[in-house]
Amino acid sequence: MEKNELISIGQCKHGLDAKAAKTVKQVFMNNGSFNGKIYALPPAIVASIRTLDLYQGELREPSFQRIETEMDVSECTLERLMIDQAMLPASIDYSNPEKIYWPKAAINKAAYLVYMREISAFMLPFLQNRLLTLIRCPEGVEKESFFQKHLPDYAPAFIDRMTVDGETFMICNSLESLLWFANHGGIEFHVPFNQADTPYPNEIVFDLDPPSRERFDLAIQAAVVIKELLDKLQLISFVKLSGSKGLQIHIPIKEKSMTYEQTALFTQGIAQTVENQYANLFTTERMKKNRHGRLYIDYVQHGKNKTIVTPYSARKKDEGTVAAPLFWEEVNDDLLPQQFTIHNVVDRVKEKGCPFADYQIAREQQKLDNLFSLLE
DNA sequence: GCTTGTG
DNA sequence: CACAAGCAACGCGAG
DNA sequence: CTCGCG
Numbered sequence: 359m360e361k362n363e364l365i366s367i368g369q370c371k372h373g374l375d376a377k378a379a380k381t382v383k384q385v386f387m388n389n390g391s392f393n394g395k396i397y398a399l400p401p402a403i404v405a406s407i408r409t410l411d412l413y414q415g416e417l418r419e420p421s422f423q424r425i426e427t428e429m430d431v432s433e434c435t436l437e438r439l440m441i442d443q444a445m446l447p448a449s450i451d452y453s454n455p456e457k458i459y460w461p462k463a464a465i466n467k468a469a470y471l472v473y474m475r476e477i478s479a480f481m482l483p484f485l486q487n488r489l490l491t492l493i494r495c496p497e498g499v500e501k502e503s504f505f506q507k508h509l510p511d512y513a514p515a516f517i518d519r520m521t522v523d524g525e526t527f528m529i530c531n532s533l534e535s536l537l538w539f540a541n542h543g544g545i546e547f548h549v550p551f552n553q554a555d556t557p558y559p560n561e562i563v564f565d566l567d568p569p570s571r572e573r574f575d576l577a578i579q580a581a582v583v584i585k586e587l588l589d590k591l592q593l594i595s596f597v598k599l600s601g602s603k604g605l606q607i608h609i610p611i612k613e614k615s616m617t618y619e620q621t622a623l624f625t626q627g628i629a630q631t632v633e634n635q636y637a638n639l640f641t642t643e644r645m646k647k648n649r650h651g652r653l654y655i656d657y658v659q660h661g662k663n664k665t666i667v668t669p670y671s672a673r674k675k676d677e678g679t680v681a682a683p684l685f686w687e688e689v690n691d692d693l694l695p696q697q698f699t700i701h702n703v704v705d706r707v708k709e710k711g712c713p714f715a716d717y718q719i720a721r722e723q724q725k726l727d728n729l730f731s732l733l734e
Numbered sequence: 735g736c737t738t739g740t741g
Numbered sequence: 742c743a744c745a746a747g748c749a750a751c752g753c754g755a756g
Numbered sequence: 757c758t759c760g761c762g
Contacts, residue, residue, distance in 0.1 A: 453735075491749070496735045505749045512736065542735055645754075646761080656762075663751070
């Protein structure tokens with residue numbers, strides 16, 4: 359959008375009482391230029407308009423609220439309209455909505471905040487009651503980034519937190535929290551495999567990390583092989599794109615049904631089974647130089663004090679990719695690692711539903727008998 | 735993005 | 742005042 | 757021991 363370009367978003371006729379209407383009319387007739395039909399003023403007066411939404415470039419059922427004497431015309435931007443219209447929590451002061459967060463994907467901060475609002479219902483369950491590790495890029499994904507685990511002193515009271523040994527950590531339990539973190543440049547949301555109030559994991563995750571995006575086919579092969587093994591064990595599993603190069607397989611398990619020691623034995627066992635079966639394709643070799651282009655099954659990444667990117671979290675990647683939950687049928691040769699982004703994931707979920715919709719139900723239904731007999 | 739420390 | 746820095750963490754192997 | 761790495 360051209361800078362300083364005026365965008366018409368319709369007319370507003372309702373909401374003015376007789377007196378206010380007369381005042382506005384006088385302002386235009388006294389100060390405006392008349393072209394024989396209408397009086398026009400350069401952009402100078404700011405007013406609040408209540409509306410249903412913006413549909414095909416026009417406000418629906420706009421209604422005048424009030425003149426905003428304290429507001430400058432320069433604040434009336436398309437970004438501000440996007441934010442106002444997305445029903446973001448009003449308790450947060452959204453700064454720099456026009457700031458570009460993903461230059462190559464043409465995503466600004468306003469668009470990111472709107473994405474987070476729209477995906478929140480699908481993302482929040484996976485953040486619930488877990489200590490949060492954030493990767494923040496307040497100047498965009500191409501600029502400096504940093505990790506954050508500790509709650510900043512200035513954080514508002516509505517951010518949940520937990521203090522352990524005098525250290526206070528962040529928890530993202532609400533829409534408000536999610537958008538507060540996003541407004542502070544929080545791009546990647548990572549969480550551990552256990553809830554904050556227990557040392558027991560309630561999910562197991564395999565991280566399938568090919569050496570490059572060009573070898574994404576390895577991640578697909580590994581996922582299919584592991585899925586077969588999990589099916590044989592009658593374990594319910596879910597799969598998502600990491601949003602980077604690979605795939606991640608999630609197995610929800612009931613709270614307190616396994617210790618981290620047991621889940622580590624299991625992931626190690628599966629990873630080594632797959633490695634032995636397809637030694638030319640997959641490896642659990644930690645050293646990069648010993649992997650020889652094979653896919654690294656990072657079973658160490660599942661464990662105490664480790665974290666995994668949350669479903670639907672954005673990634674610090676040029677394309678604006680997100681960690682997108684998939685249907686297992688989608689794990690085939692047509693799948694691309696960069697397929698799902700901030701641009702298209704909300705529509706995808708609205709059309710097809712969330713592939714992780716039954717995640718919490720599966721956690722309760724999960725039968726671990728076969729898994730445990732494997733560990734013996 | 736915001737706070738704190740330094741010149 | 743204008744700045745720059747900090748904002749996680751741990752284990753392991755190589756040097 | 758410190759440094760890189762995931």
